[in-house]
Amino acid sequence: MASAALPVRRWLRSADTMLGQVRTLYLGIVLALPLFGLWHMFAAPVVPALAGEAAGLLLVGWLYLGYRRGRFPAWSWVGEGACVCLAAGTSGYGVLIGLSLAWIGFRSLYGPLPEKSLAAVVLCALMGFGVLVLDVPLGYALPLLFALLLLLAINHLLASICRIRDGISHRTRIVASAGTGLVAATTRADAMEVTLQAALGMHRAVGSALILTILGRSLRVVAAGGRVGAEVRGRVTKLSGMPAQARDALRPGGYAGVTGAAAAAACEALQMPAHPGLVIAPLTAHGDVFGALVLVLDRSPDDDLRQMLTTLADWTALTLDQLLIRSRLSIVVDNSPDALILAREDGNIRFVNPAAAALLGCAPGDLLGLNLFSLVHGDDVAALRDVQPAATPVVPCRIHGPHDLGWANVEAQVKPVIEHDGSRSLVFTARDVSEQHRLELELRHAQKLESVGRLAAGIAHEINTPIQFVGDNVRFLQTAFADLDRLCAVYRDLAAVVPDPAEAATAVRKAEDVAADIDVEFLMEEVPTAITQTLDGVDRVANIVRAMKAFGHPGMEVKARSDLNEAIRNTLVVAANEIKYVADVEVDYGDLPLVYCHLGDINQVVLNLVVNAAHAITAAQRGRGTIRVRTRLDGGYAVIEVADTGTGVAPEIADKIFDHFFTTKDVGVGTGQGLALVRTLVTDRHGGTIDFTSEVGEGTVFTVRLPVAGNDDPSEHGDRVEAAV
Known part of the structure; x- marks a missing residue:
């Protein structure tokens, strides 16, 4: 079907507009006129009939050529009238009414209003020539003239209405297409380019388009398109240099069409050639005007551009503001020291920021598609999964990257969210506290040692008391051992002289003297006690040391x-x-x-x-x-x-x-x-x-x-x- 329609579309133009469809309808009527001429040839002499048919064909060809071009020169009304007169006269005026109505109905759809005055003059001259020269009855000519003039006026009005409607439809399509482009724009430069192209295509009178931003009391041209070109981009002008009409438009809901001297002053302030007019619509976000969309006109437009221009300006402002917010958010996310991970509800990772990749020791792309909970220590997963939507507590946990470089201690938070498309996702925020944990551990150990330091004097005293009596007992044992050693030496001498009774008696007396001197009974009673006390003192010291070690151990x-x-x-x-x-x-x-x-x-x-x-x-x-x-x-x-x-x-x-x-x-x-x-x-x-x-x-x-x-x-x-x- 599409291929079959191509030849038709090739020979028929502008059928996609209301005015084009009306013109095509009248063109079909015009194309049928030669058939009426052929029918009348059988009732008329051959030469006049051929001349009339040739005039009709010439008229039809000319009208079709004008249809294809989309315009007619003003003088063609005279030639077209002559062809109509000749075709009607040679056919005995049988086709005059139909031919005239089809011709005027079609031609009145072209040209401005002044041209229609020429058409009215041609019609009056045509009817006068018919009455005076060709003996057309006046009662026949006057009603036909009145009907043709009425049709001329009605179809001119119809063309104007169709043209306005087509202009609105065209601008609606332009703005709708711009809306699609703005939604797809990923940068402010892309969004401004879409806006400029839409503004330039909004009307044939638009020669250039500018996007201005307000910087304090100045205006800066941030984007330009059309005949003005890129040479004005970056220019800065004082806001006070703009005419009052233009300044008044820079408010929420404002709009201004500047013409004449005011337009020339505005062009001079913007440092560009003078133009007949400018149209200004503000760029507004959150109730504040931050810029303007300006159309530079080569001539005054015959349509009202306000509605579509303000709509385009509003969409542009919204998009630029959203892209600015997105850009700022991206800066914050990319430079945040905290790890940020966006995952689906099942844990499948969809986005990570650089801090998350650095924490997990890998590239951001290595984490996409992995399951978030597979990176969390098994002992900590339940605490993260059990978080209720209304409460998002910070949960200490351990995580590691896909390359398993070791566990990192983090304070994490999981918040369920709903994205713009209605899907449920999880936002995982984590702060690396490994160094903090290390410092806290050192601090706690230092505080323990500080506590021990405060108690050091008392601890030293507690150790000193048993150490003192351990020392006294050891010295007593040293003396007792020396005395017992002396007694043992005497006993050895006694054993050596036992065969000799005289020397044995002497040795016995000496042994008794030594035993009495060292007080053997006292030693035998006190040495075991001293040993027991010494072991008890050693145990007390050991207990204190063990307690100190247990208390001061960093754990x-x-x-x-x-x-x-x-x-x-x-x-x-x-x-x-x-x-x-x-x-x-x-x-x-x-x-x-x-x-x-x-x-x-x-x-x-x-x-x-x-x-x-x-x-x-x-x-x-x-x-x-x-x-x-x-x-x-x-x-x-x-x-x-x-x-x-x-x-x-x-x-x-x-x-x-x-x-x-x-x-x-x-x-x-x-x-x-x-x-x-x-x-x-x-x-x-x-x-x-x-x-x-x-x-x-x-x-x-x-x-x-x-x-x-x-x-x-x-x-x-x-x-x-x-x-x-």
Whole structure:
């Protein structure tokens, strides 16, 4: 069907417009006129009939040629009238009415209004010639003249209406096509090029198109097309140099058609040749005008361009604003230090930013198509998948890249989103905290050593006491050994002289004297005691050293199952000298299972609470107090209670004691970091809780609750971990 329509389209023009369709309809009527002429040839003399038919064919050919060209010269009305007159006269006026109506109906669809005045004159002359020369009855000529003049006016109006409608349709198609191009534009330059091409094709009167941006009190030409060319691009002019009519258009909903002197002034301000007119539509985004779309006209248009131009300007402004936002967003995403990953709801990765690729040690393209959750440590996947849409908590987890260069510790957040096409996706945000974890580990270790340093004098005293009596006992044993060695030498001499009774008696007396001198009974009684005391002192020193090693050990970053009761015993040994002069310690160790925790953190928690209790008792100034340490099992939680008989906590400061740098102690005694660190270690690191009850003047009880399984115990995910015994 399409191939069959090609010859028709080749010979018929502009049938895709309303005016073209009307012209084609009248052309079909005109093409049928020679048939009427052939029919009348049989009733007329041969020569006149041939002349009339030739005139008709000439007229039809001329009209078809004008149809193909889309225009007629104004003078052709005279020749066309002569051909009509000749064809009608030679046919006995039988075809005059039809020929005249078809001719005027077709030709009135071409040319401006002044040309129609010439057509009216030709018609009047034609009818006058027919009445005066060819004896056409006046009663026949006047109604026909009136009908032809009326048809001329009606079809001229019809052509004007069709032309307006076709112009609107053309501009609508132009703007619609521009809308498609703007949607497909990926850069501001592409969007402005689409806009300029649409503006230039909007009307034949448009010679050039400009896109201006407002920079403070200046206008800058950022894009130009048409006859003006690229030479005006980049030019800057003062906004005050534009005529008032043009400035008034630069407001939301504004529009201006500038002509005459104002147009010349605007062209001069824009540093381009003068033109008859300019049309200005503002570029508006979020209620603010940031530029303008300007059409430079070579002549005044016969159509109103306002609606389509403002629509094009609005679409352009929206697209430029969206591309600007997209560009800024791209800059932010590409330069963000946090890893950003967009994945489908099933985890299939669709986009990664450079920070994510750097974190995972690969190129961005290597991650596309992979499953997000395959990069997350198996123990952490459940925590990320279980996030509810209404809550997007930050979840500590471990991730690695496809090349498996090792796990990176991150704080991650997964947020479900709905994209513009309605598909559900996941936005994964991660911040690398590996270095932070390393520094925190070093800091915690330093804080432990600082605590040990503060207690160093007391620890030295605790070690010094057993070392002193160990030394005294060893020196006593050294002397006793020398005395016993002397006694053994006498006994050896006695054994050597036993055969001689006289010398044997002398040797016996000497042995008795030596035994009496060294007090053998005393040595036999005290040496075992000294040995026992020495071993006891060595054990006491060994216990202190073991407790120090257990407390000061940096531990592992990974949690492990640990004996809390043993940890508390070691901590109390380390803090013994800080406590023993101000309070008695009472302990009640419950039957606890191994708790999944960072043992070094728990040592620090207990030490801070015990030392804080000792300071509170000292501040109470009521003599020797009591510190009670108790452990128990409460459901799935291991509970540690540290109670004291100190000053208590006043209600007005109860909500501040866990704040950083808050302290009630004298300057140089407290730093305000002890209880703040305790809360961090218990809540953030272990997912536990810490609370207290207090009565002013009576004392305080701090209660620490730790989940036995831990807040991220691998056994919860099916990987059972054997408890160390």
